[in-house]
Amino acid sequence: MTAPRRSSDCPAPAPGAFRRSDALRIPLIASMMAAIALSAGQLASRVFPGFDPALLALMAFLAGLEGIAGDRLARQFPEASIRLRLHFSEWVVLLAALRLVLSLSQGPEAFAAQAIGWWAHPHTLLDGGLVAAGVLLATVWWLGIQMSRCLEALGPEADTPPPNDSAAFYAWLTRPLEDRPGEARERLSRLIFAGATLLLLMSGLARLDLQLALSLRHPAVAGIVGNALLYFLLGFVLLAQGHYASLQARWQRQQVPVGKVLGRRWAVLGIVFALGVALLALLLPVRPSLALFGAAFRAIWGLFVVVGQAGLAAVAAVAYLLEMLLRLLRLFPATESAAPPPPAMPAPQPVPQAPPTGWWEAIQGLVLWAVLAAVVVYGATRFVRERRGLWGMLVAQGGPLAWLARLAAAAGRRLAGLRRAAAARWRGVAERARVPGHAAALRPRLRWLRPRTLREHVWLLYLQTLQETARAGHPRAPADTPYEYARRAAPQLPEASEELQRMTEAFVSARYGPHDPAPADLAPLRAAYRRLRRACRHLLAAGRDSG
Amino acid sequence: MSGLATFLLVLLAMAALLRVDFFFYLLYLLAGLVVLGRLWAQHAAHAVASERQHPRRVFWGERPWVRLTVRNKGLLPLLWLQVHDSVPIQLRSPNFYQAVLSLGPHERVTLSYQLDCHRRGYYSLGPLTLQSGDLLGTARIDLSHATPDTLVVYPRIIPFTGVRLPSRALYGSLPSRQRIFEDPSRVMGLRDYAPGDSPRHIAWKASAACGRLQVRRYEPTVALDTTIFVDLCRGSYSPMRLWVATELAIVTAASLANWLVERRQAVGLGTNGRDPLLPGDGGATATETLPYPPTMLPRKGRPALTHILDLLARVEMVDGIGLPALLRRETRRLGWGSTVVAITGRVDEGLFEALAALRRSGFSLALISVDPSAQFQAVRRRAAQLGVPAFEVWEEADLERGALALGGWP
Numbered sequence: 001m002t003a004p005r006r007s008s009d010c011p012a013p014a015p016g017a018f019r020r021s022d023a024l025r026i027p028l029i030a031s032m033m034a035a036i037a038l039s040a041g042q043l044a045s046r047v048f049p050g051f052d053p054a055l056l057a058l059m060a061f062l063a064g065l066e067g068i069a070g071d072r073l074a075r076q077f078p079e080a081s082i083r084l085r086l087h088f089s090e091w092v093v094l095l096a097a098l099r100l101v102l103s104l105s106q107g108p109e110a111f112a113a114q115a116i117g118w119w120a121h122p123h124t125l126l127d128g129g130l131v132a133a134g135v136l137l138a139t140v141w142w143l144g145i146q147m148s149r150c151l152e153a154l155g156p157e158a159d160t161p162p163p164n165d166s167a168a169f170y171a172w173l174t175r176p177l178e179d180r181p182g183e184a185r186e187r188l189s190r191l192i193f194a195g196a197t198l199l200l201l202m203s204g205l206a207r208l209d210l211q212l213a214l215s216l217r218h219p220a221v222a223g224i225v226g227n228a229l230l231y232f233l234l235g236f237v238l239l240a241q242g243h244y245a246s247l248q249a250r251w252q253r254q255q256v257p258v259g260k261v262l263g264r265r266w267a268v269l270g271i272v273f274a275l276g277v278a279l280l281a282l283l284l285p286v287r288p289s290l291a292l293f294g295a296a297f298r299a300i301w302g303l304f305v306v307v308g309q310a311g312l313a314a315v316a317a318v319a320y321l322l323e324m325l326l327r328l329l330r331l332f333p334a335t336e337s338a339a340p341p342p343p344a345m346p347a348p349q350p351v352p353q354a355p356p357t358g359w360w361e362a363i364q365g366l367v368l369w370a371v372l373a374a375v376v377v378y379g380a381t382r383f384v385r386e387r388r389g390l391w392g393m394l395v396a397q398g399g400p401l402a403w404l405a406r407l408a409a410a411a412g413r414r415l416a417g418l419r420r421a422a423a424a425r426w427r428g429v430a431e432r433a434r435v436p437g438h439a440a441a442l443r444p445r446l447r448w449l450r451p452r453t454l455r456e457h458v459w460l461l462y463l464q465t466l467q468e469t470a471r472a473g474h475p476r477a478p479a480d481t482p483y484e485y486a487r488r489a490a491p492q493l494p495e496a497s498e499e500l501q502r503m504t505e506a507f508v509s510a511r512y513g514p515h516d517p518a519p520a521d522l523a524p525l526r527a528a529y530r531r532l533r534r535a536c537r538h539l540l541a542a543g544r545d546s547g
Numbered sequence: 548m549s550g551l552a553t554f555l556l557v558l559l560a561m562a563a564l565l566r567v568d569f570f571f572y573l574l575y576l577l578a579g580l581v582v583l584g585r586l587w588a589q590h591a592a593h594a595v596a597s598e599r600q601h602p603r604r605v606f607w608g609e610r611p612w613v614r615l616t617v618r619n620k621g622l623l624p625l626l627w628l629q630v631h632d633s634v635p636i637q638l639r640s641p642n643f644y645q646a647v648l649s650l651g652p653h654e655r656v657t658l659s660y661q662l663d664c665h666r667r668g669y670y671s672l673g674p675l676t677l678q679s680g681d682l683l684g685t686a687r688i689d690l691s692h693a694t695p696d697t698l699v700v701y702p703r704i705i706p707f708t709g710v711r712l713p714s715r716a717l718y719g720s721l722p723s724r725q726r727i728f729e730d731p732s733r734v735m736g737l738r739d740y741a742p743g744d745s746p747r748h749i750a751w752k753a754s755a756a757c758g759r760l761q762v763r764r765y766e767p768t769v770a771l772d773t774t775i776f777v778d779l780c781r782g783s784y785s786p787m788r789l790w791v792a793t794e795l796a797i798v799t800a801a802s803l804a805n806w807l808v809e810r811r812q813a814v815g816l817g818t819n820g821r822d823p824l825l826p827g828d829g830g831a832t833a834t835e836t837l838p839y840p841p842t843m844l845p846r847k848g849r850p851a852l853t854h855i856l857d858l859l860a861r862v863e864m865v866d867g868i869g870l871p872a873l874l875r876r877e878t879r880r881l882g883w884g885s886t887v888v889a890i891t892g893r894v895d896e897g898l899f900e901a902l903a904a905l906r907r908s909g910f911s912l913a914l915i916s917v918d919p920s921a922q923f924q925a926v927r928r929r930a931a932q933l934g935v936p937a938f939e940v941w942e943e944a945d946l947e948r949g950a951l952a953l954g955g956w957p
Contacts, residue, residue, distance in 0.1 A: 204564075
């Protein structure tokens with residue numbers, strides 16, 4: 001093992017300048033753009049037979065290279081007008097080249113005929129094909145530039161540290177840093193995924209019958225999508241290299257010595273790992289997954305058919321009853337004509353049969369199930385291992401089944417409690433709504449829907465107490481303080497005078513006191529409130545009887 | 548990696564809807580790269596073992612190397628590993644060591660860094676934190692290896708040319724000018740007999756050879772069984788020189804102990820400072836019940852010096868009991884005639900009273916002030932009245948110049 005070297009020994013390049021690593025990165029990005037354009041070209045060749053997708057891919061590759069180089073060149077100029085002129089001239093050349101490529105792809109004769117037409121009618125230069133290809137080219141051009149910028153941001157910073165023995169070194173070392181590489185890496189991954197989505201969509205559409213695309217009953221498309229594989233592998237390389245570059249930038253900021261073998265080992269291990277995973281993925285079957293999704297789709301479709309037929313039957317029954325009613329009322333003329341013949345059912349389309357399962361697919365199926373089982377076992381093991389006390393607790397409480405039963409019982413009790421509370425609250429709301437003038441007063445009380453504090457519980461009990469005493473014929477005057485009201489109302493409510501005094505003291509303490517009431521105080525208060533309510537209702541009933 | 552889960556779902560949906568076999572292969576590939584990459588990184592990182600090697604005790608001014616051995620015990624290679632070892636700021640600036648490695652299967656890497664030991668103390672090294680991750684940056688693994696590694700930096704030891712400490716202990720190995728301490732085991736010559744000489748000192752063979760009576764002359768020696776008391780009470784020092792003076796007191800005590808051990812004398816140590824290794828050290832509250840390290844009784848040899856230096860390396864200043872109280876409490880177990888050296892910053896009447904009591908108890912005393920005031924001559928005169936030599940040490944250079952060999956009397 002050689003001694004680690006300081007990552008800051010290499011001088012940091014100026015922003016926008018080309019680095020040695022760019023010799024690999026820029027062609028990689030351009031190749032990924034070419035892979036996207038190849039998919040678009042394949043899709044276009046379905047619409048326009050004879051169109052050569054390779055030419056579009058070549059154009060995208062060149063546009064990617066040119067775009068990255070042009071962007072770096074343009075960023076050297078601080079004036080926006082110069083940058084704009086550079087990009088404008090760049091795009092004039094790109095569009096002219098694209099026009100030539102699109103025409104040449106149709107053969108020399110067609111190109112000659114079109115060239116004469118352009119001379120006579122210049123507006124024919126711009127057609128739908130050029131617009132579509134231009135949009136695609138602009139997309140990959142922009143995508144390539146953005147990826148390049150992200151990779152550039154992942155590199156080392158340009159600022160040079162002060163000398164180690166200077167006073168400014170420690171301040172430089174401990175300065176607050178933006179997570180520039182982290183953001184750039186996230187953005188790079190998003191761009192790569194966006195490009196991959198575009199590529200896969202176009203590749204998939206280029207390979208299936210569009211009429212059957214949405215039925216999910218079309219046959220599976222076999223074969224290798226080479227450009228997609230290339231894009232994914234290059235994307236993996238870019239992401240791995242981007243992560244390495246961001247780590248290097250971080251280590252450079254922190255002045256961490258880095259082992260010399262790290263870069264080489266990173267590359268070798270990355271390649272070996274990617275190849276190993278690719279081979280492993282090759283062992284996994286594809287058809288079972290397709291069959292799984294097909295079965296799921298059939299289940300959903302069957303459910304949809306059942307629901308639809310039930311709806312149709314209901315409509316038919318209603319229509320029949322309506323017709324009978326109308327006939328009964330003689331509003332519906334009786335028709336003697338025979339019923340129209342039922343429409344002919346379309347002939348079922350032949351569903352291609354899957355080839356019989358061979359030994360290779362059986363092995364693949366076994367591998368798939370082994371992988372799934374391993375994932376499940378690994379997840380369960382980790383779950384139990386990370387919660388060491390869980391299993392012992394389950395066993396101590398009578399085993400998992402007993403624990404589940406208790407859990408279900410507790411959940412049931414909780415649900416029942418919630419239901420009772422909701423019902424009680426609804427009854428309270430309904431009762432208050434019946435009282436004139438309370439509907440308007442109810443609106444502000446919606447705030448009680450949130451969980452109450454202990455103080456609010458006491459306030460609510462006191463307000464309910466006031467409602468009950470008001471119903472009993474002893475409302476509180478607006479000028480009454482709580483104690484004044486209690487002194488005034490207590491002789492009128494001899495059966496509930498103690499409860500009223502208690503509720504008043506609790507309210508004053510909760511409303512103006514420095515401490516929250518204890519949770520244990522709530523139950524006696526509620527009991528006191530219930531006694532007071534009972535006394536008030538007795539008083540009200542006695543008044544009615546005497547009246 | 549943001550968007551990965553979303554993209555995997557999109558890929559799954561497209562593969563299912565478009566029914567392209569190869570898209571499933573790409574799905575497997577991408578999921579495998581992410582999942583297996585994370586598992587690889589986790590398993591490889593957890594198979595890393597580390598070991599820190601360094602000397603446990605170093606002398607002031609040494610620059611010892613710390614060797615970190617990082618070993619991959621597993622079969623999987625470790626893509627990258629960032630090693631971060633924390634070090635006390637007194638020993639290294641910046642107060643950490645970092646390196647980035649890549650470890651193959653069963654590979655072992657040794658990293659080294661140097662410490663700069665210019666502050667005595669008892670230091671903990673570490674923890675060693677390791678950080679690793681996968682190829683794509685989807686996983687980050689942080690591990691901490693908290694090994695109880697400690698390092699003791701001894702205080703600076705200044706070699707003395709000589710120290711004049713009083714002693715009343717007989718039969719030692721240090722020469723003395725007082726004839727009453729003659730050691731009959733150390734014959735230094737012969738002289739003619741004089742009336743009053745003990746007949747037991749007559750050298751009969753030499754007398755026969757000379758033809759007249761000869762008596763043996765013995766070398767007067769004393770044993771300098773010394774206990775050094777270092778005052779580390781915060782209130783005993785002026786605020787301006789608090790740190791400097793306490794460190795100077797410790798350097799003086801360590802140098803004196805070293806000088807005594809080199810002369811094969813027994814030496815002990817007592818202090819009212821705080822030992823961080825003592826359980827329940829209680830913090831810095833100015834109460835009389837604050838514990839202090841137990842006083843080491845005088846012992847001879849290198850092990851005794853090692854123990855003394857260990858304590859002097861660890862001990863810290865505290866708002867504890869004063870030196871007079873410490874002397875009264877801890878000198879009860881010392882032998883009659885042994886020497887007590889008090890090293891302090893402030894010399895006041897309370898200290899003189901304690902010294903007078905010790906003097907009456909038969910101890911030989913010496914006073915060293917490391918934070919002397921302008922009235923030190925008065926202090927010296929007052930100490931001389933008690934028969935106590937008083938030395939002043941203003942800086943370490945005074946010790947190098949032999950401040951403790953110049954007498955200590957007014």
